[in-house]
Amino acid sequence: xxxxxxxxxxxxxxxxxxxxxxxxxxxxxxxxxxxxxxxxxxxxxxxxxxxxxxxxxxxxxxxxxxxxxxxxxxxxxxxxxxxxxxxxxxxxxxxxxxxxxxxxxxxxxxxxxxxxxxxxxxxxxxxxxxxxxxxxxxxxxxxxxxxxxxxxxxxxxxxxxxxxxxxxxxxxxxxxxxxxxxxxxxxxxxxxxxxxxxxxxxxxxxxxxxxxxxxxxxxxxxxxxxxx
Amino acid sequence: xxxxxxxxxxxxxxxxxxxxxxxxxxxxxxxxxxxxxxxxxxxxxxxxxxxxxxxxxxxxxxxxxxxxxxxxxxxxxxxxxxxxxxxxxxxxxxxxxxxxxxxxxxxxxxxxxxxxxxxxxxxxxxxxxxxxxxxxxxxxxxxxxxxxxxxxxxxxxxxxxxxxxxxxxxxxxxxxxxxxxxxxxxxxxxxxxxxxxxxxxxxxxxxxxxxxxxxxxxxxxxxxxxxxxxxxxxxxxxxxxxxxxxxxxxxxxxxxxx
Ligand SMILES: Nc1ncnc2c1ncn2[C@@H]1O[C@H](COP(=O)(O)OP(=O)(O)OP(=O)(O)O)[C@@H](O)[C@H]1O
Ligand SMILES: [Mg+2]
Numbered sequence: 001x002x003x004x005x006x007x008x009x010x011x012x013x014x015x016x017x018x019x020x021x022x023x024x025x026x027x028x029x030x031x032x033x034x035x036x037x038x039x040x041x042x043x044x045x046x047x048x049x050x051x052x053x054x055x056x057x058x059x060x061x062x063x064x065x066x067x068x069x070x071x072x073x074x075x076x077x078x079x080x081x082x083x084x085x086x087x088x089x090x091x092x093x094x095x096x097x098x099x100x101x102x103x104x105x106x107x108x109x110x111x112x113x114x115x116x117x118x119x120x121x122x123x124x125x126x127x128x129x130x131x132x133x134x135x136x137x138x139x140x141x142x143x144x145x146x147x148x149x150x151x152x153x154x155x156x157x158x159x160x161x162x163x164x165x166x167x168x169x170x171x172x173x174x175x176x177x178x179x180x181x182x183x184x185x186x187x188x189x190x191x192x193x194x195x196x197x198x199x200x201x202x203x204x205x206x207x208x209x210x211x212x213x214x215x216x217x218x219x220x221x222x223x224x225x226x227x228x
Numbered sequence: 229x230x231x232x233x234x235x236x237x238x239x240x241x242x243x244x245x246x247x248x249x250x251x252x253x254x255x256x257x258x259x260x261x262x263x264x265x266x267x268x269x270x271x272x273x274x275x276x277x278x279x280x281x282x283x284x285x286x287x288x289x290x291x292x293x294x295x296x297x298x299x300x301x302x303x304x305x306x307x308x309x310x311x312x313x314x315x316x317x318x319x320x321x322x323x324x325x326x327x328x329x330x331x332x333x334x335x336x337x338x339x340x341x342x343x344x345x346x347x348x349x350x351x352x353x354x355x356x357x358x359x360x361x362x363x364x365x366x367x368x369x370x371x372x373x374x375x376x377x378x379x380x381x382x383x384x385x386x387x388x389x390x391x392x393x394x395x396x397x398x399x400x401x402x403x404x405x406x407x408x409x410x411x412x413x414x415x416x417x418x419x420x421x422x423x424x425x426x427x428x429x430x431x432x433x434x435x436x437x438x439x440x441x442x443x444x445x446x447x448x449x450x451x452x453x454x455x456x457x458x459x460x461x462x463x464x465x466x467x468x469x470x471x472x473x474x475x476x477x478x479x480x481x482x483x484x485x486x
Contacts, residue, residue, distance in 0.1 A: 128324035128389075131278050132338035132396060133314045142337060146328045227327045228378040 003028050010190050011182075018181025021091075025098055025167045025177065030160070032103035036063040037110030038123060044115055055111075062108040067101065068169050075173040091176055095138045098170040106163060117148040148209045150224040157217040164210050178202045229292055231431050232254045233472045237286035237460030239272055246272050246457040247283070254400065254448075257429035260373040261463070264452035265478060273443075273452075274402045277433070279309050279316045289430040290315045290399055310365055317398030321405040323385045325377040325397035331388045335360050335395050356395070363391045368420050387421050394425075401425070403434045419445075439482050451475045 045053035075097040079085035087093035129139035171180040182199035230253040239247040247271045270473035275281040287297040297303045297313045343349035365371045367387040443463040450460040458474045470476045
């Protein structure tokens, strides 16, 4: 039985590899969910009833069911039910499926925050733009957007910090993220078995990463403090 | 020929008719003040002129050009509204400055966006800046141009809002109760700017509850009540010798509450 000190380099190496997968899922989710959320927000604000009702319905389903179930459905439904596996095998297939489930899920949460942000910008702001002869898109990008961003940074920050931890859910479809890598040392991995401490040790990864994320978001919030 | 001819403007919200046929004209360089009790439709009228509301009936002509005629669908196209709007400027009761820009950028934003669309921003940039500086000197805020709205008092913010409207060179500048959101000690500085504009022969429509100001700044006054023009004419006449019973009542109510 080797000591923890001897196991440490091996474990850290394996966890690092898992954490890279965690970070990739985190980054891809944000990159996809930020713009998709905006599109969904415009959908739910649409004056065409068909669009706004359909959008609200989708948001209701996604927010009303656990992300874990959504992951399982996205990953297994095409293969097991439709008999046409579209994800391909292996880690890259699992990553693709996980990304899609995460992006859609987070886009729906973001969209509600965006919607609140858009609605919280006083109507007088766009009317001031209109009477100055600006177009609707000029008004959105030059007047509304930054005010909206300022208002949504705090709630979006909460979601982002939740996302860091939520990425762990992806191991339900065996995505080899950091907790998956830690758990492997219980069954046996890299010549170590029956060790539970690597699993506990993963908490530090989340803690440190969330620390960095919190610092960055706090900085952004302060950057936008220059106006009210 | 008058700058502005408004004919039979009607506007309903749901089944409440808020404007019941408004007619008036405005001469170039003239200042018109509109008074009337709360809910009489003054804001709605200004919003119709600025194409923020579409009237149900009536027509609006500027310099003889029909901008809007509800009986002529070709004048109602959404795509032309933007161009037509530029004949009017509007200063809001609540200023509505853009909080993320400095006073100067608030004033420059719209001309810059329009110039960029026409690809001549680089060409006119200097002139636009110079004009903005002139306007800021004119409104007494040359040294506050780089402040953000929240760093300015209400009166200063409203003066910036006036500057922002002026740089678009509207044919007619509309004010909707420009001092109503201000502490009494700040109304004076805004009224002074409007007075100055009037002396410089800016064509203006001023909705206000400041009766003395309405009388002194304008060469024509309209008293609105319940969506119609109840009485109009020379300010001295209307204020000192109102003909209509409702005007008399309104003016006594006001002089008593002052
Ligand atoms: N968008 C709207 N929808 C429904 N009703 C409206 C709308 N805008 C205005 N009204 C109604 O129209 C009437 C006239 O409103 P308006 O704001 O034009 O009056 P006003 O003369 O400007 O009053 P105040 O002196 O209080 O500003 C009011 O009864 C108001 O409730
Ligand atoms: Mg009003």
